[in-house]
Amino acid sequence: MPSEMQPSRVAVLGLGYVGCVTAACLASTGHSVCGVDRDKHKVSSVLRGLAPFYEPGLEKLVKENVSAGRLTASSSTAEALADADVALVCVGTPSERNGNLGLDQLRRATEELAVACAGRRKALVVAIRSTVFPGTCEQVVIPALREFEAVQVVANPEFLREGAAVRDFMEPSLVVVGGSDADAVTRVAALYSGLNVKPCLVALRTAEMIKYACNTFHAVKIGFANEIGALAESLGVSPEEVLGTLCRDEKLNISTAYLKPGFAFGGSCLPKDLRALQYRAGRLDLKLPMLESVLESNQEHLRRATQAVLDCGNARLGVVGLAFKENTDDLRESPVVTMLETLIGKGREIRVWDPHIQMEKIYGSNREYILNAIPHIGRLLTADFDELARWSDRLVITQRPSSVVVKKIRAAGKPVLDVARGLS
Numbered sequence: 001m002p003s004e005m006q007p008s009r010v011a012v013l014g015l016g017y018v019g020c021v022t023a024a025c026l027a028s029t030g031h032s033v034c035g036v037d038r039d040k041h042k043v044s045s046v047l048r049g050l051a052p053f054y055e056p057g058l059e060k061l062v063k064e065n066v067s068a069g070r071l072t073a074s075s076s077t078a079e080a081l082a083d084a085d086v087a088l089v090c091v092g093t094p095s096e097r098n099g100n101l102g103l104d105q106l107r108r109a110t111e112e113l114a115v116a117c118a119g120r121r122k123a124l125v126v127a128i129r130s131t132v133f134p135g136t137c138e139q140v141v142i143p144a145l146r147e148f149e150a151v152q153v154v155a156n157p158e159f160l161r162e163g164a165a166v167r168d169f170m171e172p173s174l175v176v177v178g179g180s181d182a183d184a185v186t187r188v189a190a191l192y193s194g195l196n197v198k199p200c201l202v203a204l205r206t207a208e209m210i211k212y213a214c215n216t217f218h219a220v221k222i223g224f225a226n227e228i229g230a231l232a233e234s235l236g237v238s239p240e241e242v243l244g245t246l247c248r249d250e251k252l253n254i255s256t257a258y259l260k261p262g263f264a265f266g267g268s269c270l271p272k273d274l275r276a277l278q279y280r281a282g283r284l285d286l287k288l289p290m291l292e293s294v295l296e297s298n299q300e301h302l303r304r305a306t307q308a309v310l311d312c313g314n315a316r317l318g319v320v321g322l323a324f325k326e327n328t329d330d331l332r333e334s335p336v337v338t339m340l341e342t343l344i345g346k347g348r349e350i351r352v353w354d355p356h357i358q359m360e361k362i363y364g365s366n367r368e369y370i371l372n373a374i375p376h377i378g379r380l381l382t383a384d385f386d387e388l389a390r391w392s393d394r395l396v397i398t399q400r401p402s403s404v405v406v407k408k409i410r411a412a413g414k415p416v417l418d419v420a421r422g423l424s
Contacts, residue, residue: 006190007030007031007032008031008032008085008086008187008190008191009031009032009033009034009083009084009085009086010023010026010031010032010033010034010084010085010086010087010088010191011033011034011035011036011077011080011081011084011086011087011088012026012033012034012035012036012080012087012088012090013036013037013077013080013087013088013089013090013091013109013112013113014035014036014037014089014090014091014092014105014109014130015035015036015037015039015042015043015046015052015073015090016037016042016053016090016091016092017053017055017160017162017165017268017328017330018090018129018130018158018160018165019035019037019088019090019091019129020035020042020046020051020052020053020055020058020062021055021058021160021165021166021169022088022090022129022158022160022169023035023046023071023073024051024058024061024062024065024071024166025061025166025169025170026191027061027065027068027070027071028061028064028065028070028170029192029194029195030070030194031070031191032070033065033070033071033072034071034072034073034074034079034080034084035071035072035073035074035080036073036074036075036076036077036080037073037075038075039052039364040075041363042073043073043074043075046062046066046071046072046073047066047072047073048066049062049063049066049067050062050063053329053330053366054327054328054329054356055162055163055165055166055327055328056163056164056166056167056327057166057167058165058166061166077109077112077113077115077116078115078116081113081116081117081124083122084124085122085123085124085125085187086124086125086126086127086187086188086191087113087124087125087126087127088127088129088156089106089109089110089113089126089127089128089129089130089141090129090130090158091105091106091108091109091130092105092130092268092365093105093106093130093131093132093272094268094272094365095271095272095275095276098279099275099276099278099279100275100276100279100280101131101132101133101136101272101276103132103136103140105130106128106130106132106136106140106141107140107144110140110141110144110145111144113126113144113145113151114144114145114148117145117148117150117151120148120150120151121150122150123150123151123152124148124150124151124152125151125152125153125154125184125187125188126141126145126151126152126153126154127153127154127155127156127177127188128141128153128154128155128156128157128208129156129157129158131157131211131212131215131269131272131273132155132208133208133212133276133280134205134206134208134209134212135205135208136208137153137154137155137204137205137208138204138205141153152179152181152183152184153179153184153204154177154178154179154181154184154185154188154204154207155176155177155178155179155204155207155208156176156177156178156188156207157176157207157208157210157211158211159172159173159174159176159211159214161257162267162324162325162327162328162330163325163326163327163328164327170195171195171196172192172195172196172197173197174197174200174214175189175192175195175197175198175199175200176199176200176202176207176210176211177189177199177200177201177202177207178201178202178203178204178205178206178207178208178210179203179204179207180203180204185201186201189201211273212273212276212277215269215270215273215274216273216274216277216291216294218257218258218270219265219270219271219273219274219294219295219298220290220291220294221255221258221259222258222262222265222270222298223265223294223297223298223301224259225243225258225259225260225261225262226261226262226264226297226298226301227297227301228242228243228261229242229243229261229262229421230261230301230304232261239261239421239424240260240261240421240424243259243260243261246259247259260421261421262400262420262421262422263301263302263305263325263335263336263398263399263419263420263421264298264299264301264302264305264335265298265324265325265335266324266325266332266333266334266335266336267324267325267330267332267333267334268330268332268333271295271298271333272333274291274294274295275295277291278291278292278295298335302335302338302339305335305339305419306338306339306342306343308417308419309339309343309348309396309417309419310342310343310346310348312394312396312417314348314349315349315392315393315394315415316349316350316351316391316392316393316394317343317348317349317350317351317392317393317394317395317396318350318351318352318353318382318388318389318391318392318394318395318396318414319336319340319350319351319352319353319395319396319398320353320354320385320388320395320396320397320398320399320401320405320409321336321354321397321398321399321401321420322334322336322337322340322352322353322354322357322381322398323336323354323356323357323399324336325399325400326399326400326401326402326422327356328356329354329356329357329361329362329366330366331357331362331366331369331370332365332366332369333369335398336398336399337369337370337373337374338373339398340352340374340380341373341374344374350380351380351381351382351388351391351392352377352380352381352382352388353381353382353384353385353387353388354381354399355385355402355405357381359377359378359381385405385408386408389408389409389412389414392414393414393415394414394415394416394417395409395412395414395415395416395417396416396417396419397409397416397417397418397419397420397422397423398419398420399420399422400420400421400422401422401423406422406423409423
């Protein structure tokens with residue numbers, strides 16, 4: 001076996017949407033992986049062969065690799081780091097009130113790494129997969145670990161979409177590793193040698209910036225598709241035909257993943273990263289009018305959709321979808337939640353069904369977000385689609401449903417308002 005194919009011992013700090021997928025997928029490619037998290041529920045879930053949240057294909061990978069002895073979990077950073085060659089930091093960097101990135105979790109993880117590295121002689125590469133603004137590794141991570149000669153720091157941003165994260169990891173279109181130490185960069189790039197991709201080896205700040213460039217472009221594409229879709233529809237033109245044809249040009253137009261008219265974007269990445277870019281640009285007295293308009297465009301698209309629902313009158317509304325998009329249970333910054341807040345405020349009767357949302361299984365920042373927004377959300381959620389359909393006068397579709405759900409929607413025989421264009 002070539003040296004670049006030798007399995008590594010990997011510690012993954014953070015078992016959230018990025019960390020748990022990263023840990024399970026790396027284990028499935030032959031590496032020995034230990035995931036670390038302060039949340040005992042996440043740790044115990046992995047140790048029992050269960051995914052701590054819903055993500056297609058993840059639980060199967062967790063179960064298989066825990067059984068095979070390639071994947072384990074711990075609440076101790078020191079334990080996970082003891083024999084590790086690489087530590088992948090996958091903690092959250094949520095927005096602060098002013099739009100800047102919150103680095104508390106990253107600082108805490110870095111401090112724990114520093115404590116665990118005391119007296120260490122074995123080489124260790126610390127790779128930051130969390131989304132961080134250019135310069136963060138140099139300003140936050142490297143100073144905390146500088147005294148340890150055996151430790152090198154690189155940036156290894158993730159490009160995983162919730163709902164397709166396992167596939168995105170195993171069939172990557174882009175792998176980026178950035179750093180100043182060539183051996184450290186090569187070591188982290190080798191983690192992905194079992195995948196069909198050639199890693200892009202770049203400078204440290206370049207790697208950090210690439211993540212923002214990608215997420216901002218995705219947000220721009222969604223906003224563009226939704227505005228073109230709204231204009232086309234008002235002119236009696238099929239938005240799907242327009243955007244579908246545009247995407248046929250893969251030489252100049254490319255990216256069918258985002259160029260589809262649908263619902264407003266949300267989640268824990270695109271809004272957060274756009275706000276962070278605007279905040280930092282403002283600090284530099286740099287005007288970025290196009291990027292500054294993307295969130296405003298998204299809000300206007302959400303306003304149009306909400307008004308369309310309000311125009312249904314006082315019908316009992318059965319909302320299909322609560323998460324920010326299909327195939328995930330992530331509620332953070334879900335545009336559906338914002339829509340429901342408005343509908344409830346206007347006195348509309350609402351019930352909600354999402355195939356991946358069960359309140360008793362939602363916890364942490366996910367649970368805190370929804371309960372802060374709609375404290376009585378538990379009373380609005382229904383157990384299954386059939387119950388929702390029986391109660392409703394009209395169904396409102398807010399995410400692209402699976403083929404099974406599409407059949408149920410059509411069989412229900414109720415009027416449908418498809419703000420996600422998921423039935424088109």
